[in-house]
Amino acid sequence: MxxxxxxxxxxxxxxxxxxxxxxxxxxxxxxxxxxxxxxxxxxxxxxxxxxxxxxxxxxxxxxxxxxxxxxxxxxxxxxxxxxxxxxxxxxxAPKPPIFTSDWQLGPPDLILHSDSAMTVPASGTDLFHNFILPVPISETKYIRAMEIKPGSPQVVHHANVLIDRTAALRRAHPADWKQGIAGMEITVPSGDSFDPDSHFLFWKPDSEALVEPEGMPWRLDPGNDLVLNMHLKPTGKPEAVSATVGLYFADKPATARPMLLQLEHDDALNIPAGDADFVVEDQLKLPADVDALGIYPHAHYLGKRMEGFAILPSGEKKWLILIPDWDIDRQSVYRFARPIFLPKGTVLHMRYTYDNSAANVRNPNSPPIRVKAGNRSVDEMGHMWLQVLPRPLRDSERDTRELLEKAWMEDRLRKDPNDHTALYNLASVEMNDGDFKAAAALYQKALERNSNDALTLTALAAALDSAGGWQQARAEYEKALAVDPDDANARFDLGQLELRHEDYPAAEKEFRQLLATNPKDPGAHAALGAVLVQTQREAGARQELEAALALDAHNFDALYNLAGLEAGAQNFARATELLQTALQQKDDPDSRQLLAAVYAQSGKLADAQREFEALQKLRPKDAAPHLALAKVYAQMGEMQKAIREQQAALEIEPTDPGNWNDLGVLHVHAGDKAAAKADFERALQLDPGNEAARGNLDRL
Incomplete structure (x- = not known):
């Protein structure tokens, strides 16, 4: 031995x-x-x-x-x-492993640094500190791996990374965010759309780089912040802690979209002093099939026994995790060796036992005191996070994550009908489902407790606008800006509302004010360019649209509007290039229609034919693509195909006399005078004063 x-x-x-x-x-x-x-x-x-x-x-x-x-x-x-x-x-003996300070995966694509270091004293209680790291990107990136360098690994017990989609924490602390914000566990809003958390971004000093599974990178958008929530422990001497994060970009967006579900019942945490067997439970019924990928149980110092399990529809009990002797200092994320299939109807269970007696050596209070829920280390929590990969719904294209989010938020509201987060997130699901009135009602209920929450006011305005109440939406946007004049989302959305309703001076004012605060906002440049297009100030429009594309080469609105200007100037090659790039972002009917028109005007009739056929699939009840394709076929000399498209348009809009007249002209060119006579007569029945149809019939 x-x-x-x-x-x-x-x-x-x-x-x-x-x-x-x-x-x-x-x-x-x-x-x-x-x-x-x-x-x-x-x-x-x-x-x-x-x-x-x-x-x-x-x-x-x-x-x-x-x-x-x-x-x-x-x-x-x-x-x-x-x-x-x-x-x-x-x-x-084998050769000892080699540990270096180099990046484990090679040089990162992007390195983020904290603005200042924090000094951890030599002794005292644990500290929890949040470094806010703005992400300097101009277009969406997908992150396949991340490595964290804390500077002093002996001090940093563990860290959680949050994605602050709206830079809310930074805006809430304008004077001191660069020094970092104290707090054990913080929450940040996800914005006004359905965008659930999806990945365990958890790190501890022995962690290797966090590499995501193939096809499952996580997303970062322009304007996002990363928040590095660190648990720090004194070591006996003062230590300086800073934060450096290396990000590695994926080549492609995610093809699989996991989701984090949480079981918790913190409202039930009211643990009497001396109670050594206090139990908190929660459960959640799954509305769809999922594969469980990993689990993260969490409590503070009084946690003792932690159970997580699932009861399948068959009645079988499937253990997810059992921790008989919890220790916050050794917490971790646990990834399953193989995905665990949990069918629809499975009930997830969390059962945590707490020990608030003097016999608990980890009890931070001596003598014990009553402990309730909170984000201080001397408070308590009881959370069980489960990462799941939802399976597609049968016979439906709906995102399965919406069903999971709805079930989860409804469960939270059963425990607390005034849960602001649950109301807000459930409203986001209703927005995504297109039930804007239901979403507005939920946002309004969420505002009953906090009427001055700018984020919820902005979301309510978006719901009201989508439901057709744009004047009321304008008032809610103005309320949000009265609360927070620097709320870029509210100002941008208000400007877009004014633009859609042709109040161009008001829209221009909002976008220019937005650019005065953030001159590198590509969306604001693109929106201002759209206003200038509508008000026929082409030179200024070009300047703003080009500025938007210099900041974000994939900004859809800038691509589309600049393509329109180029098409109008008969710069068909540039217009084509811009529209092709725009269509890579999304299959937009207006962009495809403009591209088809550009092809037709530049004599590329086969390309125009292809685009109009694609447009018909996007707008099956719209006569315009059929009419346009009829003209293309006529230019190509294929009269029977032109007649077929014109007739298809008339099946959608049978009472348009001009289209009946055009069908008659096509029949004349095809040599079918009887059909042409009937077409002209039908046009005159619909509009006896139609001079074109009268002249064509007389000539016939």
Whole structure:
């Protein structure tokens, strides 16, 4: 029994990730001398299962990267220590792993740095600090991997990364956000659209770079912030902590869209002093089939036993996780070794037990006091996050995540009918489903508790506008801006409303004010360009639209409006290029119609034919694509196809005398005078004063 043959492989595989020079462990374990010095400690902490850090009970869920030492390895360490810790022949030992300060995956595509460092004192209680990292991108990026460098890994216990879609935390702390914001667990809004959290962005010092599964990168948009929520522990000497985050971009958007579901019942957390067996439970019934990918249980210092399981529709109990002895200092995200299929009708269960007695060595209060829910370390929480990959719905194209979000938010509202987050998120689902009146009602209820929430006022305005109440929407946008004059979303949306309703001076005022605050906002440049197009100020419009594309080469509105200007100037090649780029963003009917018209005007009739046929699929009840294609076929000399398209248009709009007259002209060119006579007579029946049809009939 020697270090070289039996013990070094165990330590290198399971311990050295933290225990190396510069690592988070208090000592290194990369040499025989290190291991022999700490051998009795190693034997004791492995026998007690305190190390390596691994909380889940075996047999209650299978996890990838299971760090629990096999019983045989624990026994080997004990035997080695009891036998005097012999080294053996050093030639038999594997080479120690090498740890460097370099990026694990090579140079990142984007590196974010905190604006300032934070000093952690030598002693005292745990600290929770949020570094706010603005993301300097001009177009949407998809992140396939992320690595965090905290500067002082011995101090940083773990970190969660949040995506602040609206920069709400930064705007809420305009004077001091660069120094970071205190708080154990914070929430940030997702904006006014359905955009659920999808990934576990959890890090601890022994973590490798967070690499997402193939096809599942996460999204970052221009204007987003990353919030790095760090749990910091004093080490006995002052330490400076900063934050550096490396991001690696994916080549393609996500093809699979997971979702995070949460079970919690924090309102039930009211733990009397001395209670050693306080239980909190929650459950959620799944409205659709999902595959569970990972789980993250979370409590504070009073958490004791944590159970997560599912009851399948068949009645079978399937364990997701069991932690018999919770320790916040060893928390982690646990990814399942294989996806767990949970069919529709499965009920997820969370059952947490808390110990608020003096016998709980982790109790932060001595003597114990009553503890309620909160985000301070001396408060409590009880959350169980589950990452699921929803399976597509049968016979429906609806996003399965909407059903899951709706079930989850309705469950939250059953526990608290005035839950602001649940009301807001449920309204977002209704917006996505097109039930704008229902969404507006939910936003209004959410505002009953906080009438001055600019984000909810803006979302309410969007719902009212979509429901047809644009004057009321304008009033809500103005309320939001009265609360927060720097709310870029409210100002932009108000400008767009004024633009749609042709109040061009008002729209121009909003967009110019937005650009005065943020001159590098591509959306504002594109919107101002659209106003200038409508008011026939072509030079200014070109300047704004080109500025938008310089900042974001894929801005759809800038591409479309600039293409219209180029088409009007008969710059067909540039117009074609712009429209093709726009259609890569989304299959927009107006863009396709303009592209088809550009092709037709530039003599590319086969390309025009293809685009008009595609447009017919996008607008099956619109006569215009058929009429346009009829003209293209006529130019190509294919009169029977032209007649077929003209007749298709008349089936959609049978009372248009001009279209009957045009059908008659096509029949004349095809040599069918009888059909042409009938067409002209039908046009005159609909409009006896139609001079074109009268003249054509007389000539016939």
């Amino acid at each position: 020697t270090y070289s043959k039996q013990i070094a492989p165990i330590l290198y595989k399971n311990c050295s990730g933290c225990h190396h020079p510069g690592g988070s462990g208090p000592f290194s374990l990369l040499s025989y001398q290190d291991a022999a010095r700490w051998g009795t400690v190693i034997a004791r902490v492995t026998q007690s299962r305190y190390m390596p850090p691994w909380l889940p009970e075996p047999g209650y869920g299978e996890f990838a990267d299971n760090r629990r030492l096999p019983d045989a390895d624990v026994a080997l360490i004990k035997r080695w220590v009891n036998s005097g810790m012999p080294q053996g022949d050093i030639v038999d």
